[in-house]
Amino acid sequence: MTATHAGIPTGVHVILPRDGAVLLMRRANTGFFDGQFSLPGGHVEPGESIRMTAVREMAEELGLQLAPDDLDLVGVVHRLSDTNRIDFFLRARRWSGAPRRAEPDKCDALDWYAPDALPPNTVAYIRDALGCRQAEPWVMEQGWPETAAAFV
Secondary structure, eight states: OOOOOOOOOEEEEEEOEETTEEEEEEEOSSSSSTTSEEOSEEEOOTTOOHHHHHHHHHHHHHOOBOOGGGEEEEEEEEEESSSEEEEEEEEESOOBSOOOOSOTTTEEEEEEEOTTSOOTTBOHHHHHHHHOOSOSSEEEEESSTTOOSEEO
């Protein structure tokens, strides 16, 4: 018998570091965490790798150009929220261009924040990922019964 498996939504979040701060966007008009700050990023589309997704999303959301080789894997969050989700966190070592709200209908604020001084309305799993002190790349599980907070 052949089993069918539903796909798991896969997200990619990009950490853009600058002078000890990271760039956060406040989501708007998306129906998903609107009014909360998050890292730039988005869902993996068919035929994309996580690095391809990161490059595309940074161009779409911020007008930035990144090379896939300039992205390092930081960690993965496997979470049970509205559905079973997997989120990859990548750090950009360099990029070209100045970040701007390239999709102002989906983002109403953009600014740099120290990871230990994030806005109170930061998406919870983003806050947890930015605060993770495990060795990279780390894996964190959230929302599942009887799981530890983070594993190396």
